[in-house]
Amino acid sequence: MLKKWLIGLALVTAGVVLTACGNKQTNADDSWEKVKDKQELTVVTSGTLFPSSYYDDENKLVGYDVDVAKAVAKKLDLKIKFKEYNVDGQVTAVN
Numbered sequence: 001m002l003k004k005w006l007i008g009l010a011l012v013t014a015g016v017v018l019t020a021c022g023n024k025q026t027n028a029d030d031s032w033e034k035v036k037d038k039q040e041l042t043v044v045t046s047g048t049l050f051p052s053s054y055y056d057d058e059n060k061l062v063g064y065d066v067d068v069a070k071a072v073a074k075k076l077d078l079k080i081k082f083k084e085y086n087v088d089g090q091v092t093a094v095n
Contacts, residue, residue, distance in 0.1 A: 040079040043069045047084040 035041060045053040045065060052065040061082055073080035 035078065040081055041069070041073045041076065042081050042083060044083050044085055046086060047082075048086075 043065075045061070047053055047055060047061055049063075051063055053061065053063040056062045061084075066082070069082075070080055
């Protein structure tokens with residue numbers, strides 16, 4: 001169970017790092033400052049990949065990735081917002 005949480009945390013962290021990447025020509029990484037200023041963590045997911053991210057019978061976004069992202073946001077004392085894109089559009093949308 002701990003191994004799954006660590007893998008999930010690593011995936012969420014990688015997603016946050018990739019989300020913060022952009023086409024800026026600077027060496028300074030101000031992504032954490034942006035998150036702190038906004039007090040919100042934005043997570044991109046497809047919402048269609050069982051069991052990591054999907055909608056349950058009550059039309060709530062649930063799954064392993066959703067749970068891990070919520071736990072990270074709670075630990076960092078941040079609000080969390082999920083954006084849904086198909087897998088092909090996620091990288092483009094994040095950029």
